[in-house]
Amino acid sequence: MSKVSVLLADDHEVVRAGYRRLFENTGDIDVVAEATDGEQAYQLYMEYKPGVVVMDLTMPGIGGLDACRRILARDRNARILVFSVHENEIFLNRALDQGVLGYISKRNASRVMIEAVRCVARGELFIGQEMMPFLVKRKASQDSQQMAGLSPREFEIFRLRADGKSVNEIADLLSLSPKTVGHHNTSVKQKLGIANEAELTRLAIRLGVIDA
Known part of the structure; x- marks a missing residue:
């Protein structure tokens, strides 16, 4: 099994040392470089191209968020896991908007870090329970x-389709042709980024448009 290479970015030596030991004990995660600030994190990423960047947000200089932005601007495939003391909506949204794949709080990081790194290395989203x-x-x-x-x-067609009505039934209810309903239904799925009726129904339930 190939190992996951990690760039660990945090301005506290004791924090980096603790997580380095944690990673070394896994057998499948290697810390290939360590950064003490955002600028160094960016430079080391470009040098090592690690499988995962584990990035603190509050560091001297440009900081973690700006480092994430710069890394992802150069490499949209970069896989970044944020671990931070900031447990709030603003920081999470800013990180995700930039393309970060993972966000965990330092409060719980030691318990979920290994799982989070492995998940992000696979290109999957990992958000800590507290977030x-x-x-x-x-x-x-x-x-x-x-x-x-x-x-x-x-x-209206979205609501009726989510409620289980067929195209023909909706055509009868709205006095439209099945072809017109079909066109509207296709447009709805395209606008909502939905591939099928099952996803459409789940979205309608989540938004309270129909009852579960």
Whole structure:
């Protein structure tokens, strides 16, 4: 099994030493470089191209968020895991908006760090349990913004499809042709980024458009 190479960025030596030992004990994660500030993290990323960057946010100089931005501007495939004392919506949203794949709090980092690094290394999102309420709120906000892009007719068709009505049934209810309903249904899925009716139904339930 190939090992995950890690760049560890934190301005506290004792913190880096602790996580370095934690990674070394796994057998499948190697710390290839350590940074003490955001500028150094950026430079070392470009030199080593590690599988995962474990990035603190509060560091001297440009700081972790700006380092993430600069790294991702140069390499959109960079896989970054933030671990931070900041447990709030603003920092999570800013990190995710930049393309960061993981966010855990330092309060719980020692318990979930290994799982988080492995998950991010696979290109999967990992959000710590303490941050999940903010992620749910973020998702609901994104969903609401997407819904605002639907026309009144599209929203009605969205609601009826989510409620299990067929295209023909909706055509009868709204006095439209099945072809017209089909076109609207396709437009709805495209605007909402939904691939199938099951996802459409789950979104409608999450937003309270229909009952579970």
